[in-house]
Amino acid sequence: MRCHNSGLVTRNGARGKVHPIPLTEVSADVTWLDASIKVVLTQTYKNEEFKPLEVQYIFPMDDRAAVCNFVAEIDGRTILGKVKKRSEARDFYEEALKAGSTSFLVEEKTPEIFVANVGNLPAGRRASITISYVTQATMDEDALRFFLPTTIAPRYVPHGDNSEATKTIGAIEYSSFSPCPLKIHAIIETHQKALVKSPTHSIELLSKNMRSDVTKLFKTELALKGMSTDMDKDFVLLLKTPHQPRLILEKGSDSTIAAMVTMVPKFNMVETKLKHEFIYMIDRSGSMMCDKMEMAKEALLSFLKDMPRDSYFNIVSFGSNFSSLWKESQKYEEDGEYAVTQHVNEMEANLGGTDMHEPLVSIFKLKQPEGYARQIIVLTDGEVSNTEEIFSLVRDNCKVSKTRVFVLGIGNDVSHHLVNGIARAGNGAALFATLKESIKGKVQYLREFFLQPSLTSVEVTWAHSQAIPKPEMEEANGAIVTHKTLEGYGLPEVKKPERDCDLNVTDPCISVKNLPSILNGACYTAYCIYNNPEIIPVEIALSADSPDGRLEKAFPVKCEEVREGDIVHTLAARSIIRELEEELKETNLNKGDRLNKENIAIQLGIKYNIGSSLTSFVAVDEKGQMQEDAFIPRIVPSMMPKGYDGWRSGITPVKRTAHEKRIEPMYRTPRYTPRNGTYQAWTWLNTLTAPSGGSPLPHMTLEQIHERAARAGGVSGGARLPMFEMKCSRSKSKKPQVTTDLAEDEEKGKEDAT
Template sequence: MQIYGLCFIVEQEIKPIPLQNVAVEANIVDMIAEVTIIQAYKNIEKDTIEALYKFPIYEAAAICGFEAEIDGQRKVKGIVKEAKEAAKEYTEAIQEGHGAYLLESESEEVFQCSVGNIISGQTVVIKITYVTELKHDSESEKIRFVLPTNIAPRYGSSEYSSSSNDGKILNPDIVSYSNKADFYLELAVTCRMTSTIQNIESPSHKISTEMNIDGNPKISKITLTEQITYLEKDFILVVKSKDLDQPRAFVEYNPEIQTNCIMLTLVPKFSLNTTISELVFVVDRSGSMNVEPMKKAAQALELLLRSLPEDCYFNVVSFGSYYDSLFPKSELYSETSLSKALNLARTMKSNYGGTEVYNVLEWVFKNSRDDMPTSIFLITDGEVWNVDQIVELVSKHEEEKNDDLRLFSLGIGDSVSHNLVESVARAGKGYVQFVTNDERMDKKVIGMLKNALKPPIKDYNITWTEVNLLDEKELDMTPIEVDKPTISFMSDDNMEPLSPPPSDIFTDIKVQQAPYIIPPIYSGVRFIVYCILEKNIEPCKVITLKATSQDGPMKLDIPLDPVTLQGSKIHRLAARKLIQDLNDEKSFIHKHPKNANKHISDSLVKGHIIKLGKTYNLASKYTSFIATDERNNESLSESQIIPQKREVPQLIASYASYASYRDMDDLCSYSMSSVMVKSLLANSENLVEESPQASRQEVNVFHIEPNIENLFEFLGLQSFDDGFNNFKQEIEKELSELSEKEIEEILTSCIAIAYLKIVMFDDFKDECEMCYEKAEKVFKKMIGNNEKEKIIIEKAEEWIKNWVILMTRSCGQSGQSKIL
């Protein structure tokens, strides 16, 4: 029997689940968003019940607010306590008949909300608030807001158990999955930007956008135009605003703790020379990749392969429950190796079973080259449980190779595990990009390849204060205060109090940079760093960022915004980064020179996370929100019976069909026959006769807009060295000293260059650029004469313009919608 939606079976009987509605209110200010999730529960059963509900949060988000409203009459606000203590209070409140509400972290991106003792007929509204920094989209001046709504099934099993979950009330492996959810999502987003909002779009959902609110071009409101279930797929919003990429530094003053926190952000644009590299493409072919994600992954791989420089080494590794590689070791990029790789990309299917990421990465690390830098591209949906072990593996090998190993992640699909792809990219000193099933990925993929081919920037340093307190000589070695649990007079259970840190470990710092180790800076990728200053410490008027590259020193001065913000949002984002550092063992405690070669205990790390959680009101691995609604005697008598649990089911995508998506004409395997080429040339000659003025005046090309399929068709025509064989033209007189074969290769290459420049550059310059540069490099090498190069390219561009005009006419007469 198939059960749908808000149902739960008790003793063969279908019972309703009390989650009635989910609403989301989001406020976006430049590159920060504050989001409130509102969940309405109503008990329509005769018994008192307890509802357990899981929901996803973007892994960089900081949950900072939790409250419950009961029957629209009273509110209780959650406070942050150590997770074990919060769970204990919740259990006791339930047993005593009071209302209790608990928010716990199951993982970095999944939280569980427990709503206890909902009396028959009672309505409880839970509000959860979090703040998050926003990603830079692949286009300039754009930010990307993601609202995760789908908890994808994870391959393997949860690491939590009754003995390892630190006393939490978690049920990580018993969530009921269904194919439908009967409650709907209400969404309202308000954008307030520093500069004019130029465009708003959603690649995931249909939206209604109201621009120029109250005549202000910097404010917009967005709502959904369709009724969707809350667990359908992630909601994505892309906002374009003027000057959003410019370097900026803000300072926020938190009056509660009387500290300043600085946020430094920019989207850098710089150029460095490339270096000879090894590139390994690790492609997820597990069942969860299904049809569309697998198709996206294969297209990404083909574009990457065609854009590689001639002097690199590369390999392709497929994985699922098992893995295999195209080559035993990475091979030099050649016509033969490229042909094998393209054939693999065109025949990929998601038929490798489960998702075992650890083993394939371990093999890649062990078999990487030692004589050049290695860049790994992990293309996956990331649906695994053992993220911590994978991150530890990546960190270990990245440190061993000492900046000669980087890992970049490409998250594919509508329900990617942000935790995995973000974490491994962070540990591998790369970065991550996400592509849904309905999004273009070409610009993101090419941008990532360009950055991977450039040597890493090193020796980062940011000057936050007049005196560099990050490297202060006189260090305060005062141990952190650790809260001790209360011991009951009526319980002889052994309690494990947190042990104080060793007295010789430096734990107190006046300037807390977050993250402590400055993340790598890549061209076109948003860079954000925070710094919390101790009370009475003032920031510099100008924040200075320095680094060293292979091509020389780098420096940027960013004036601090003169307006001091008031509040706690930036502080909380910084604290979330500090907690992330502690979890990743990259914090100042782990990495400060004064603590080199010293053992950092788990209890010390836990103590710092708990302190951060309590200070900044954040849910974390070791802290939870707890709220209780103490009831009077009459209400207690109604709720004395131990409540029955109801687990709200999560939506799961159907993986029933893994049919091949390659049985129709594949764009990337398209080939042009010599007959077709000769036909095009013949038409071109006729066209020139009809338009004698074309060669003597500026040709204004009006053509049907190209789409990305045009690019894939065109790339499919290229041989390894970018020639279009069997192509002849009248310029042989310019190259009379060369053989027929050499002339053919030169002419076909120049046509490729002209086509990319004239037809594709307007819409797909970033995607084409590396193929264009490679073709141009080969062309110049073949000619070796600047004057002849110029003449031939001009003739090629003229031919392409005329050909476009001809094809546009032809398409117009036949009703076709594209040039190729």
């Protein structure tokens, strides 16, 4: 979802006039039930130009979400988007564009970045776009967490990364203003009374814990307080309510049944004596400046303070380059605690870009202390582009070693895709902390994960054919039989209910094959789609291997509680598609297997109306007036995240003066080339006011910037600054030095500026 200071704002040519397209309204309607959440985003635009436009805008997305609906409305006509194979959707859109029809295309570039194209938007007309997606709440300390992304922070682009996603990231332009209103409305239904709060925005409770006589659920309704323009930080909502293990059965419109099991496992194995090697990776790139860096240092000191005494540890700082406290991990000693604390306190966010790949390669090459399990804890804001390369590195190394990776994302604009992806690939857990949240609670919660073992070989007995006979446990002298479960030890055995289910479905069930590991205290969810009621068992069992043997949790099937809907179906289908996407990234797949997996993913996307890397949404207004004039391409700038300091490493944010409010400043994502130590950054300068009174580029005075802007053509039309190369100095200060390839006469520059 994007919101900018005058809606869709574009430029014409390298030095052309800026053309505003007002974004009159942005709204998000949230429906939250149990751990499942449905979000409906609506954006209304108006073309204020005199010719049709093709507008492209890039908007952020919850990386765990399944985009399941796309609707456009023009002149009272509703146009439903259809899911097609990615290449077919693109061809369909291009053909409609050439024919003069108003058309729409929504594509996934990464799981957290989507691109929408609105083609042949008629002059003087309004268009509203509605995008619906479903997602799942995550566990955060003692509350469920939901986040609504509103901004895309600039990404670090490493040398040689020429992927399609990287090209999209590199093309993002940035704005510093967003006066259009943002409206958020949420309805939350829980089985018990709940406490709701937001650590990022002010909210107003419209109703609180109102019990329904029909559903027997407690309903809470809320909205943003007043009118907000904060589209520069993600919206976070925390829901504190007792979380009980649940099995949810949902009947779809096609009579299929989708199942979801969810629980927060508790298996505190006090008798298990694990020995750990902790390697703390702390991000010290330019984007971590100020509050982020202070929070990261506080978190690191908290980790060190509560670290088990019989442990090895090391600290790795990374940015454009990386360094470690020691060559190899050292045994924890209280005598050296002061020196380590001093080392952390002296850290600054002065290491340039964010190269996470190379330090991970170095860590995985290190020999582990014998008998110790390695735990890598990463503290970062996650602003990189080569996510798939990092995921592959972590996944391949954690498969062959006793290593887990945990990530703490810090800030209001964290890349959730990177943070969640690293944790998933490293059999660990991810946690997030906005700038207004307490970091100590996050640290304590994350410690619960890595101080307990992961449960592996996870299975769910979804169908009768998967059921494994269990030895009967006889009761002696009427005593209650107890056993070990995922909820704890010594719990009474629950009698199995009789199955009585009459559902009209015919096809076999489908589910994810390779389930992730289970972590103590982390919310765990698994899905299945049933197309045949005869294979639904009396109970669905979740089980996994532990140091104490096999642990299990049974979920009795209660067919009278089946509800109608499509949220669980969509989440289940998206989980299967995501697994197929991961398998398609393997290089050793033969052509036949690859084609088969692609076809299954595409068929699931079309059947359940889900956008993915293989499928896209396309819509054409067939009843609208054909546009005879050639369309003008326009690009929507994204809003710069609040408090973003990455410009010190290559981004140049520039503010407007009061008399230039009609002009929209834009910024380009910098590309950092680590092999030759050069940043290449350029910007559109629309004002002579530097941020916070400082210089827009390091080591350049404001007067010099004005001179170069004036020589480039002045500021009235959005002048482009010449390309600057910021040489990363290898001196102790590590501050970038700016050079320019222009041999300019300073006196002439002053005259031009005047």
